[in-house]
Amino acid sequence: MLLDTLARLFGGVAPVSSGKLPTPMGLIVPHAGYVYSGAVAAQGYAAMAKRGKPDWVIVLGTNHTGLGRPISIAQDGAWRTPLGDVPIAVKIANQLVKRGFPVAEAAFLHEHSIEVQLPFLQYLFGTDIPFVPVCVMLPEFSALATAGARLAEVVRGTNGAVIVSSDFTHYEPDGMARELDREAIERILMLDAPGFYHLVVRKRMSICGAGAITILLTAAMELGWQETNLVSYRTSGDVTGDRSTVVGYAAITLERSTDA
Secondary structure: OHHHHHHHOOOOOOOOOOOOOOOOOEEEOOOOOOHHHHHHHHHHHHHHHHEEEEOOOOEEEOOOOOOOOOOOOOOOEEEEEEOOOEEEEHHHHHHHHHHOOOOOOOHOOOOOOHHHHHHHHHHHHOOOEEEEEEEEOOHHHHHHHHHHHHHHHHHHHOOEEEEEEOOOOOOOOHHHHHHHHHHHHHHHHHOOOOHHHHHHHOOOOOOOOOOHHHHHHHHHHOOOEEEEEEEEEEEHHHHHHHOOEEEEEEEEEEOOOOOO
């Protein structure tokens, strides 16, 4: 059933390039139920897959539970989905730990934001594609900026990908959600990490992966990923027809310009 769902979301064709991802890149995708946000996520993954297969993936997930540390990493083992076991990329995880990412397994006990991304990766790139799970709350900007700079050190010169798992505005009328998300996405597309972070804090925005997005934006600036693209944006109202209270979903790519 899961394979059928993924095949339907990708239109029956896995849009994978025959080669490796030529340079590292970033991707923001949602993590709601596949019936609500799966189409947006699939469009984001398709945009990445057309560029090539990453050697490994770091998934910066939302911390919905408050367990673990403000930024938490799992260092070894494997995660199981209905499609098979996905191994943690131990070498990459160790490099992040050496740069200050705390190991805190508790953060992953009841958290779904990372695991819902794994079937997309398995469907496109093989069931055993290595990944690193990182769970992120919303600490002070300085902590997130430091993590982004350290992340960039690990990613630079590789063929890896960094994925942020985040939904956008939660439980607002459709028009309001779209306006709030427009403001936030504008700052993401400008790679304005402090501007995005302080907008979220000032307006008390309900973007659940705001901390993870801030880390990605900081890393993107360090890595020279100047090309950003909003691949898809929808709200749950586009699926249910109920626009009285919705959740926003966006897929955004970040990468080095082909002209650079």
